[in-house]
Structure formats: C-alpha cells, structure tokens
Amino acid sequence: MKVLVINAGSSSLKYQLYNMEDESVLAKGLVERIGMDSSILTHKPTNKEEVTEVSEILEHTTAIRKVLDKLTDKEHGVLNSVDEIQAIGHRVVHGGETFKGSALVTGEVKAEIRRLFDLAPLHNPPAIMGINAAEKNMPGVPQVVAFDTAFHQTMEEKVFLYPIPRVLYKKHHVRRYGAHGTSHQYVSKAAAAYLERPIEDLKIITCHIGNGASLTAVEGGVSVDTSMGLTPLEGLMMGTRSGDLDPAVVTFVMNKEELSISEVNSMLNKHSGLLAISGVSSDMRDITDGMEAGEANSTLAFEMYEYRLRKYIGAYAAAMNGVDVIVFTAGVGENSVVVREKVCQNLSYLGVEIDPELNKIRSGEPRRISSANSKVEVLVVPTNEELVIARDTNRIVQEAKQAQ
Ligand SMILES: Nc1ncnc2c1ncn2[C@@H]1O[C@H](COP(=O)(O)OP(=O)(O)O)[C@@H](O)[C@H]1O
Ligand SMILES: CC(=O)OP(=O)(O)O
Numbered sequence: 260m261k262v263l264v265i266n267a268g269s270s271s272l273k274y275q276l277y278n279m280e281d282e283s284v285l286a287k288g289l290v291e292r293i294g295m296d297s298s299i300l301t302h303k304p305t306n307k308e309e310v311t312e313v314s315e316i317l318e319h320t321t322a323i324r325k326v327l328d329k330l331t332d333k334e335h336g337v338l339n340s341v342d343e344i345q346a347i348g349h350r351v352v353h354g355g356e357t358f359k360g361s362a363l364v365t366g367e368v369k370a371e372i373r374r375l376f377d378l379a380p381l382h383n384p385p386a387i388m389g390i391n392a393a394e395k396n397m398p399g400v401p402q403v404v405a406f407d408t409a410f411h412q413t414m415e416e417k418v419f420l421y422p423i424p425r426v427l428y429k430k431h432h433v434r435r436y437g438a439h440g441t442s443h444q445y446v447s448k449a450a451a452a453y454l455e456r457p458i459e460d461l462k463i464i465t466c467h468i469g470n471g472a473s474l475t476a477v478e479g480g481v482s483v484d485t486s487m488g489l490t491p492l493e494g495l496m497m498g499t500r501s502g503d504l505d506p507a508v509v510t511f512v513m514n515k516e517e518l519s520i521s522e523v524n525s526m527l528n529k530h531s532g533l534l535a536i537s538g539v540s541s542d543m544r545d546i547t548d549g550m551e552a553g554e555a556n557s558t559l560a561f562e563m564y565e566y567r568l569r570k571y572i573g574a575y576a577a578a579m580n581g582v583d584v585i586v587f588t589a590g591v592g593e594n595s596v597v598v599r600e601k602v603c604q605n606l607s608y609l610g611v612e613i614d615p616e617l618n619k620i621r622s623g624e625p626r627r628i629s630s631a632n633s634k635v636e637v638l639v640v641p642t643n644e645e646l647v648i649a650r651d652t653n654r655i656v657q658e659a660k661q662a663q
C-alpha cells in the first residue's frame with residue numbers, strides 16, 4: 260500500500276509518500292508560505308534531484324493539488340497516477356480526551372476535531388484544512404488521523420489536573436494533555452529496542468527538543484507525565500514559546516501594556532523563548548554561533564534554555580523515583596552537541612556521564628552517548644513521526660477493509 264502522510268500547519272504543509280511494502284520513502288517535501296504571495300514548494304523524490312517551485316498558493320486545497328502534480332510529474336514524479344495513493348495519514352495535534360489512538364476519518368471524527376479548535380487554536384484548524392483539501396483532491400481515498408495527545412492519555416488525574424476550580428475541567432475540559440506523543444512513543448520504543456531491554460522494565464525520559472519542545476516521563480512503556488499542558492505552550496523554553504511562567508505575568512502584562520487576548524497569545528507563542536532573549540533568532544544554530552562569538556544575549560538565551568531543560572529532567576527523575584535512560588531527539592536533540600553536553604554535565608548527581616567523543620558522532624541511527632561508567636544510559640534517537648503515522652494509517656485502513 261502507498262500512503263501519503265500530511266502534516267499541515269497554518270501556513271505550511273509537509274508531506275511524505277511511503278511504500279508500506281518495505282516502509283521506504285518514495286518522496287517528501289514541503290509547501291511554505293501558503294496564503295502569501297510567493298509560496299515555495301520543495302519536492303524531494305528519493306532517487307532524483309530536489310526541485311523548488313515558487314508560485315501563488317492561497318490555500319491548502321491548491322497546496323495538495325500542487326503536491327500531487329509533483330508526485331505524478333513526468334520528470335520529478337514517483338507515481339504514474341494519483342490513484343496509486345491508497346490512504347492518507349494526517350498529524351493532528353489535539354485529540355482532547357476523545358482520542359486515545361489514531362482513527363479513521365469520518366464526519367463525526369472531523370466534527371470532534373472541530374470541537375477541539377478552542378483547545379488548540381494554532382494547530383487544529385490547519386489540520387482540518389489539510390483533511391478537507393485531501394478529500395477534495397482524492398475523493399474516496401480513506402484518511403486516518405494520528406494525534407499528538409493520544410500517547411499521553413495514560414497520565415493519571417493527579418498529573419493531568421491543574422490545581423484550579425474543578426468546574427473548569429468539567430465545563431471546559433481544562434487539563435493537561437501534552438503533545439509530540441507520536442514522537443515520545445516512537446523514540447522510547449526505539450531506545451528499548453536499541454538497548455535490547457524490555458520497555459516494561461525501564462524508566463525513560465524522552466527529550467523532544469525541536470522548534471516546539473517537550474519532555475516525557477515514560478515508565479513501563481506508558482507516558483506518566485509530560486511537560487506540555489492544555490496547549491503546547493507549557494513546559495520548556497522553546498524557539499519562540501515561553502514555556503512555564505507565573506500565570507500572573509499574563510494578567511499583569513495585559514493590564515500594563517493594554518494587550519488583547521490574541522495579542523498576549525501571540526507574544527507568548529511567537530515572540531518569546533530563544534527569540535525574545537537572544538533578540539536574534541529562534542534557531543538553536545544561531546544561538547550557539549552567537550554564544551561562541553561571545554555575544555551576551557545569545558549566551559543568556561542558551562543558559563536559560565539549558566537550565567530549564569535540566570530542571571525538568573530532574574523533576575521527571577523525581578516523578579519516576581529514578582531514571583534508566585535519557586533520550587534526546589528532534590532538531591536540537593539530534594543535532595546540538597553542545598546542548599546535550601551542557602545538560603548532561605550538570606546531571607552528575609544522577610550518575611549521568613557522557614562520553615565527549617561519542618557525543619560528537621553524527622549519524623541518522625540511534626546511538627549511545629553515555630560512557631561505560633554512566634549509571635544512566637544517554638541515547639540520541641532520531642524521531643520519525645511520519646513513519647508512525649504511515650504505519651497507523653496502513654493498519655487502520657487494512658482493518659477497516661477486513662471489517663467490510
Ligand atoms: N545542527 C543543529 N544544531 C543545533 N540546532 C539545530 C541543528 N539543526 C537543527 N536544529 C534546530 O532544530 C529546530 C527544528 O527542529 P525540528 O524538530 O525540525 O522542528 P519542527 O518539527 O518543530 O519544525 C531548528 O529550529 C533548530 O533550532
Ligand atoms: C505541538 C508542537 O509543539 O508541535 P511543533 O513542535 O511541530 O511546533
């Protein structure tokens with residue numbers, strides 16, 4: 260079966276086409292700046308040259324049509340016809356309490372994702388746009404949704420409730436949900452497989468640190484705590500998101516600066532984090548370059564980022580009464596030698612010791628960076644959210660066919 264995986268953002272759409280016979284990627288790509296005057300489509304077929312095309316793409320339906328054109332293009336394509344795509348899988352960030360796993364898209368499932376718009380105003384609306392756009396371009400092709408929140412539905416009440424009036428949970432579902440679950444689940448399983456140990460016996464802290472960043476305490480293979488909350492704003496300091504702060508900061512600043520709800524949301528989600536402190540960039544590469552050049556604001560941004568991440572690792576070791584494995588993943592976790600080095604340097608009280616040479620090795624495979632003496636295994640495990648979505652899509656569509 261050939262499965263197209265789509266990750267739709269508000270102004271972008273990432274895609275990967277899988278051949279599920281051998282789980283190989285036939286092509287992948289990205290449409291950026293949807294809705295702006297010059298959109299950019301970058302298409303990379305696995306065995307051919309990458310192509311980039313600039314054109315006007317005003318909404319997601321056109322974006323998917325352009326992607327399908329590229330996938331079937333004589334020169335850059337990998338398919339003879341769009342009909343070869345037998346299923347489509349979508350990443351959806353918020354599944355609320357309804358979805359504990361991936362689901363086949365139906366009218367009711369779409370209505371539920373819409374009901375959750377309030378809880379994920381930045382993430383769920385573009386996901387629905389992606390689903391509708393796929394439906395228009397490929398009518399009749401089954402679609403599956405995979406939720407970032409699903410893996411964290413195992414958290415206990417004492418972990419997911421906020422200590423605020425309970426009526427807010429009953430009336431408005433205000434609680435902690437977490438995100439990046441597909442990634443935390445994938446890398447924790449991959450870590451156990453790499454170590455050749457049963458996941459049931461392990462206490463694992465997974466650090467998914469990319470643009471958005473979150474940590475999860477995985478005990479016995481299930482998520483027992485995670486750092487994102489009602490929305491993907493809670494927890495770690497991120498590229499442009501603040502992470503944890505005193506909630507009174509919000510009302511105080513709204514009052515002093517006369518900010519609206521949408522303005523304060525935008526400040527905390529898009530103009531905070533590394534970007535706000537460095538004054539330069541949300542990208543960890545620029546921050547570490549600035550730090551190496553002795554630039555004070557980038558150095559401070561790095562130190563705050565590393566300090567907050569390290570505090571969370573300590574908290575999750577406490578939550579599980581120990582830690583056997585720490586896993587680094589996503590853009591920063593997989594690539595930043597210096598972030599891993601600094602975080603681990605100050606975890607010696609847990610018995611963490613990394614090998615500086617192993618830490619420097621670059622590879623797309625899971626690898627150990629801790630020394631032989633370390634009491635905790637420290638691993639780098641490249642994440643692959645798209646593969647998990649493709650597998651779920653394949654399984655759910657096959658099951659639905661058999662049930663017919
Ligand atoms: N070599 C590198 N060193 C440090 N950080 C890196 C490196 N490569 C990528 N990154 C970081 O990874 C981030 C993107 O991570 P990624 O997981 O791809 O994010 P997302 O999926 O949220 O777009 C970038 O913003 C950048 O800060
Ligand atoms: C939920 C979330 O933060 O997603 P991303 O890392 O893709 O921004």
Ligand SMILES: [Mg+2]
Pocket residue numbers: 469470471589
């Ligand atoms: Mg990501």
